[in-house]
Amino acid sequence: MQRSRSKYFERNGKSYLLVELDQQPNLDHIETVSGSRDQLYLDWELADTRKARPQQRRLFFALLNDIADYFVVPQDFLKAMFYGQYREYTNGNEISLSDTTESSVSDANVLLDLVIDFMFTWRVPFKRGYEQLPREERYYMYQCCRHRVCCVCGKRAEIHHVTGSTIGIGGDRTKVDHTERYVMPLCHIHHMEVESIHEEAFGEKYHIPVTGIRLDEETLRKIGVRGNYRGETNGKPVNK
Known part of the structure; x- marks a missing residue:
């Protein structure tokens, strides 16, 4: 970075x-x-230069406890591992979450993102789900989609198209541009449940947002959602 x-x-x-x-x-x-030295596309984020917050420190160690319990490893080992990952990710920058830290809110969020990404990758359960995360619910939903994890129970997820974005019975999903639709990651059981009781009741039952999110083409391809992207079907160019 x-x-x-x-x-x-x-x-x-x-x-x-x-x-x-x-x-x-x-x-x-x-x-x-x-493909060029003259023009490129950048992802950027507005830096929050305020001093890292105590709640960020509490969240960091709460997540470390979840990982330590899951893998039965010392918390100090995990702290050193993620601090090392932060140094590597930021080209040698140091971070501290102590009361006297000079690290910023944005710095702490980078560290937390590394921990959260690790937990999704290795299927470490969150004790309180999205309520723990340092960002809004949509970020949690995005990570669940990215790792094909059910946002309710953590099991392997299918992609549910929320009401208004549904494809319809008999519709060919490979001919749809899924970047224009709102989705949720749900396991097969919860997928069937949301379609039987509908999103509003489902959200009230599990206390999760049910408006869904839109995913970019790169993410959709990575998680194996085939569709019609930029004139392609099934990931292959359409003959014209």
């Missing part, structure tokens, strides 16, 4: 974000990824 400073401005009716990098980017890597 490379740090930068940015300036927003408008000119001739268009909006621009000027980015000043702290270090020279690897142009060979940029060309390999984007």
Whole structure:
């Protein structure tokens, strides 16, 4: 992760974000990824430079306890492991969650994201589900989709299209652009239940958001949702 400073401005009716990098980017890597050294696409996030919050520290250690209980390993070992992952991810930056920390809210969220991603990858159960997470419910739902985990019970998930985004009986899902539809990750049992009692009752029963989220094409492909993306069907170009 490379740090930068940015300036927003408008000119001739268009909006621009000027980015000043702290270090020279690897142009060979940029060309390999984007096919050009002159133009590339960036994901960016507004940094919260406030001092890391005590609740972030409490969440970090609560999640470590979940992992320690699941794998029966010492919490100190896990703390050192994730601090090491943070250094590697941020190109050598250190982090602290102590009362005297100089780390920011955004820094702590990066660390928490590493822990949360580990828990989804290794199917470590969350003790209180999305209520524990440092971000909103949609982030939890996204991670559940990304790892094909049921947002209710943690079992292997199917992709449920919420009301208004359903495909219909007999519809061919491979001919649908799923980026335009709202989805939820549910195991087979909960998938059948939500379709029988409908989303509102389902959400009240399990205390989860049921509006669903939209996934980008890359995520949908990674989790194996076949559809018609950019003129493709079943992942293959359509003959024209």
